[in-house]
Amino acid sequence: MHIDQSKIRNFCIIAHIDHGKSTLADRIIEKTGTLTSREMQAQVLDNMELERERGITIKSQAVRIVYKAKDGEEYIYNLIDTPGHVDFNYEVSRSLAACDGAILVVDAAQGVEAQTLANVYLALDHDLDVMPVINKIDLPSADPDRVVSEIEDVIGIEAEDAPRISAKNGLNIEDVLEQIIVKIPAPTGDENAPLKALIFDSVYDPYKGVIVFFRVREGKIAKGTKVRMMATGAEFETVEVGYFGAGQYIPCDELSAGMVGYMTASIKNLKETRVGDTITDAENPCAEPLPGYKKVNPMVYCGLYPADGAKYPDLRDALEKLQLNDASLYYEPETSIALGFGFRCGFLGLLHLEIIQERLEREYNLDLVTTAPSVVYRIHKTNGEMIELTNPSNMPDPSEIEYMEEPIVSAEIMVTTEFIGPIMDLCQERRGVYLGMEYIETTRALMKYELPLNEIIYDFFDALKSRSRGYASFDYELKGYERSELCKLDILVNRENVDALSFIVFEGSAYERGRKMCEKLKEEIPRQLFEIPIQAAIGSKIIARETVRAMRKDVLAKCYGGDISRKRKLLEKQKEGKKRMRQVGNVEIPQKAFMSVLKLDEK
């Protein structure tokens, strides 16, 4: 089957979080009959269990749709879904590289938001044509006219004829489908030129090996084509090529310039198919690779350790696999005295961290110990050197430090008016600088703050939720670095410094945090055979102390008579419990204690 390039449209949908991107994707798939509505599961593109639970899109997904247009022609639409959260910018960027245009979804009530802008800029960076769509016009508070002028004024793209739809109710979806033909350009590229295809994603399949997702820019690829990955130099013989059905892979004979699809080649080594790399024909290679993606820098770091030390290789493999389709995930081996072998991992933000952590636990069945997240501090040393500190353990001696800088974010908090007071208090406590507030509606306001990133990476979300009874939503972007008075807080358990518990803190909050940390650890560390002092220290100065009293009684006085196996089971259970703890000096510290720093704001 040969498909005329002019009948192909490759596009993605971009939007601020919750503006209805995935719902629109669902409607498009449904209306074009790619799936009958009986087969539809809400938000079919979000097929990762985690995505469904959280109602967000994490991984990019692609689907090929056949649309029979009003002009009587059939068009092939390749829809590539993208994440909406700032943490996943990198993923957005990758998806965009496979597209020729983007549908921009804007909420008819909320209008243009921070992420709307960020995503549009990304799309324009990739030379995509942007087609605006006004969604949620069924909302009572919808004001599409205002939003149209907002799009034109703020973004500077024409929106007068933007389809006004309700993706939820399936209203005016046809308008969108028709407009795609006009507003999104058909791909170009010589299908007779040497193969040149951009890898925008890949997944690992236990049966097929690595499945590489790509967009063919020039030439064609078929089963049997001998391909070369231009960056890594690895060569493979193509076993299968195909395109994306809704939730399934559909093999086909070949993919030519302008098309989006996948290939397999029994690829075992994940490192050989890097996202952003260019695939070419080994026997007829193209001259230059396509430009890859911009490297993104992680903003939040933490240590990830296997709960069971023997699972270290498993964790390494899992991280490797995750990194395969999430190049923004950064990791390098590190060793902690308390936790043994693990990895220092870098994430784009907190949500990213949480998602990776949950995916490791669910998809790879790993039991993890996570250390307190840290941001990247800039340390200006007295010798003029500047270092970026991602692990508190590596902090230089205070005498070598001239001054330190910490990352500051611009935050937007959407909240119903009754909670403005409590949220302002919270931001105040977290060293926030109030920038202003806008009323979106009479009962909803958008508060703008500048906050140090390290104040929001612990438990800010939880605090925000509890102080607004769940009504507040929150988004942030990195603004830059500012000079700040910071120090390293160490925790000593039984007079031994537990490296995995150290963290960097604003000097003004050090006493408070130190005290809370000791209290929390006192609850978490079970009584042992001797008294255990828990101390918080800055340098050699102890600033807080708690004591875990010695256990005075732990005796199995029940007599099971001859039923020794039951007694043995009890001892084994106890031994298991000890195993789940970490030996520091002669103290056993339970894993969850290492996370306790995350929950200091409770009560």
Next chain:
Amino acid sequence: MFSSLMKNNMADMNRGPLGLYLHFPFCVRKCRYCDFLSFPSDEAGREAYLQRLKKEIIVRGEKYQDYSIETLFIGGGTPSLMTGQQLTELLDTVRTAFHVSPSGEWTMECNPGTTDAETLKIYRAAGINRLSFGLQSMNDEELKYLGRIHTAKQFLDNYQAARKAGFENINIDLMSALPGQTTDSWLDTLKKAAALEPEHLSAYSLIIEEGTPFWKLYGDDRSGEADVEGIIADGGAGRQGKAAIPALPDEDSRETDSGLVMKEKTGFPALPDEDSEREMYHLTKRILAERGYERYEVSNYARKGFECHHNLMYWRRKDYLGLGLGAASMVGERRFSNTSDISRYMQDFAYCQEEILDRKAQIEETMFLGLRCTLGVSDQTFKEKFGESMMNIYGDIIRQYVSEGFLTYHEEKGRLAFTESGMDVSNWILSDFLL
């Protein structure tokens, strides 16, 4: 005449010692804390079970002709629900089926309120020479909360009757950390029990076991603690039993269960807090020591020479055979147990869950059972059995705990034992002896 006697004695000496346990799984009513294998029954059910048990004794006895019964223990349930005649027939069956040592310790559990002077006399005459009374508390209020069927007064009557019937070796089971119990009321129970001068006292703390009515009442409060802080009640020296309680239909007890849940903590007093519980535990040893009882095992106290021999066979890993529903055995490093399903038991005696203990398991058990006794574990005996010193295997752990004062190693006698403070936290330490 002389030569035949000699021959008989020689034969006895060549026979290996065996402990025999008989399980009687019936009681009048299940106590609220009890997770032993027991349930209420009628007379006909008990008689049918005993017929079955006797058959088992005969069948099994044939295979154990090379052994001699050194100790016998009848546990339950409430064995004292047996009539004098039932017990006599049971013990006659044992003597017919097995070789028995003439000076053996024959213990029977006896629950106050289920027996009388006449029956006790028959028990004694039938061959029982040690009685173990499940008293638990001298406080009637506490007994009521536990769901016991007797009062302190009924116990005293039974106790005196037992003495009159000629029992010269009596144990009393007591339990601390009961709902509503105070340190004072525990002391009162302890002192009153000791004042009766029994030869043996067992003092346990109540543990809230899953699947009991108490678990519903108190389980949530204690669930986190239960395994680590586990301070547990012994149901009587030498008793066997398992948590798997077959669900026999019993409307009465079910009603009681749901009644408990509904009443929640309103109808039942709280458990003593951790500190009082510890205080009770620590006072026990002092009070009993002052009255001439020596602690020889985690929760067992005795006048010199009156330690429970049957119990010691368990700790010293001697061979024992358990007969009756759910009873566990260990003979020649082979563990096995009877089915816990009463309807299956009534049909066949096939032992289940057989397990052959490998060297590692034997070593571990030698340690965690042996150390329960204050006497500890002899390295000489250990060497004889395993061909190397326990220091080879456990050197690091032993040295650590000795240096911390939880274990002592007596160089001359070559014995490893818990210190007093080590015994208090023995679970924590013993789990390190699992290899």
